[in-house]
Amino acid sequence: MKSLLQTRDTRLRRVFLIGVELKSRTAADIRESLAELAELAETAGAQIAGEGVQKMAAPVAATYLGPGKAEEFAQHCKANGVDAVVFDDELSPAQTRNLEKIFGCKIMDRTALILEIFGQRARTREGKLQIEHAQLQYLLPRLTRFWSHLSRQRGSTGSIGGEGESQLEADRRKISERIEKISSELDKVRRQRETQRAGRQRSQWPLASIVGYTNAGKSTLLNALTGSGVLAEDKLFATLDPTTRRLRLPTNQNVLLTDTVGFIKKLPHGLVEAFKATLEEVVQADLLLHVVDVSHPQAAEQIVAVDAVLAEIGAAEKPVLMVFNKMDQISGAGGLNRLREAYPHSVAISARTGEGMGPLLAELGTRLRPIREFLDLRVPQEKAAVIARIHAVGQVVTRRYSGRNARFKVRIPPHLHAEFAPFVVE
Ligand SMILES: Nc1nc2c(ncn2[C@@H]2O[C@H](COP(=O)(O)OP(=O)(O)OP(=O)(O)O)[C@@H](O)[C@H]2O)c(=O)[nH]1
Ligand SMILES: [Mg+2]
Numbered sequence: 001m002k003s004l005l006q007t008r009d010t011r012l013r014r015v016f017l018i019g020v021e022l023k024s025r026t027a028a029d030i031r032e033s034l035a036e037l038a039e040l041a042e043t044a045g046a047q048i049a050g051e052g053v054q055k056m057a058a059p060v061a062a063t064y065l066g067p068g069k070a071e072e073f074a075q076h077c078k079a080n081g082v083d084a085v086v087f088d089d090e091l092s093p094a095q096t097r098n099l100e101k102i103f104g105c106k107i108m109d110r111t112a113l114i115l116e117i118f119g120q121r122a123r124t125r126e127g128k129l130q131i132e133h134a135q136l137q138y139l140l141p142r143l144t145r146f147w148s149h150l151s152r153q154r155g156s157t158g159s160i161g162g163e164g165e166s167q168l169e170a171d172r173r174k175i176s177e178r179i180e181k182i183s184s185e186l187d188k189v190r191r192q193r194e195t196q197r198a199g200r201q202r203s204q205w206p207l208a209s210i211v212g213y214t215n216a217g218k219s220t221l222l223n224a225l226t227g228s229g230v231l232a233e234d235k236l237f238a239t240l241d242p243t244t245r246r247l248r249l250p251t252n253q254n255v256l257l258t259d260t261v262g263f264i265k266k267l268p269h270g271l272v273e274a275f276k277a278t279l280e281e282v283v284q285a286d287l288l289l290h291v292v293d294v295s296h297p298q299a300a301e302q303i304v305a306v307d308a309v310l311a312e313i314g315a316a317e318k319p320v321l322m323v324f325n326k327m328d329q330i331s332g333a334g335g336l337n338r339l340r341e342a343y344p345h346s347v348a349i350s351a352r353t354g355e356g357m358g359p360l361l362a363e364l365g366t367r368l369r370p371i372r373e374f375l376d377l378r379v380p381q382e383k384a385a386v387i388a389r390i391h392a393v394g395q396v397v398t399r400r401y402s403g404r405n406a407r408f409k410v411r412i413p414p415h416l417h418a419e420f421a422p423f424v425v426e
Helices: 027-043 067-079 093-103 110-121 125-142 165-201 218-226 269-274 280-284 299-312 334-342 357-372 384-393 414-423
Strands: 014-021 047-055 084-087 106-109 207-212 243-248 254-259 287-293 320-325 375-380 395-402 405-411
Touching: 014 027, 014 067, 027 047, 027 110, 047 067, 067 093, 084 110, 093 106, 093 125, 106 110, 110 125, 110 269, 125 165, 125 269, 207 218, 207 280, 207 299, 218 243, 218 254, 218 287, 218 320, 218 357, 269 299, 287 299, 287 357, 299 334, 320 334, 320 357, 375 384, 375 414, 384 405, 384 414
Parallel strands: 014 047, 014 084, 084 106, 207 254, 207 287, 287 320
Antiparallel strands: 243 254, 375 405, 395 405
16 A cells, blocks of 8 residues: 655755753763654654754744744754754654744654654555555645645545645545544454454563663674574664564573664654554563663663663563663663662673673563463353452463363463462462
8 A cells, every 4th residue: 555655755855953952851862862862863864954052031922942042043943955854752743833834844854754764664554554554644734735645646636736725634634534444443453453362372481682782782682692683773763563582592592682772862652642553562571671772872861761661561579680782882770780789680781792692591481480470260150350360460281171260371470370379370
């Protein structure tokens, strides 16, 4: 199916980045944030034409920037052949429109840029649908003439010359229809996934999910552990679709290991929503491996950002093994030592050189051992809610009914054991 949004013709060329230094942010924060924004822009294929920062007490409602500063940046952009201006914070639709008038070029924010990258990189059908859904929802209230290439690519409106309101209205209607259509397609794809997952649930192997900030080395780690050829690159969001491989620990224990999409600060909420289905792998996992790039100056902030996304998808309570990666790349060990003190059962590794893999595997074995233990539960049949809950959170291995009781041999994540304690058969 042809996507309504085609990025090929709209690929960003020369962009100017803008950040705002508010009271709540230090100059260093905004520098790091703009550096990350520049990486995002480059990942999207853009060339950085420059950047500007305004110091202000609070953003201006209509134009985000102060009017004088906006005019100054606009002049600079016009003189330097800038195609798009990217703001580090989310802009309202009205701010975007007003800024477009001042700058006379496309205005984007961090959210739009992240959506652009995801759009360029989505490979699977589900991934593509999820992204298109998030993009269209973002676009709908922001549709202006700078986005109107969308409709012309559909072919049917090739003769439109002027880009008046009616064209915009037609575009809006088409987008709404498309959103509806994608929603129902996504439902279909998700039902198929559910069936696949139900098949896998019957396997007795515990699930571990690799999570972490984008570019932390998640895919490199999966490759190092399982020899799988997942793409690992020095780019943000190299991975979008989850990959699952079996890993056999030195204890002969098997575990299913999943590599999935990376997280980032200010990850658009709509995108988290869109990716919830993909991130089911994370929500279903028995253990999370939280990979951190310890050589990054913002490692601690990145941990906080990842934890925030985990909370948003309902995975805040999962047992986590902190994996401090890229230790081959750090100069002093001070930062690493502080982190290891803060997270007592963590491991330090280099997924690139293989250093620390032994201790990582040992720790994995230790963490997963209790998960391998099965609970033997006897539940009165009238306790339908308990039985439903067992099926929802556990992996039922055998089930027998005798008289008024149902008897389950079931694998339940250790942190939920207490909930079923009243039904355990000694
Ligand atoms: N020096 C060093 N580089 C590493 C290490 N692990 C990964 N890298 C590099 O870091 C970059 C990102 O690695 P990926 O494995 O793609 O990271 P990711 O977390 O999967 O990133 P996304 O999928 O983009 O979120 C690549 O250039 C890797 O070669 C490590 O232990 N040491
Ligand atoms: Mg990856």
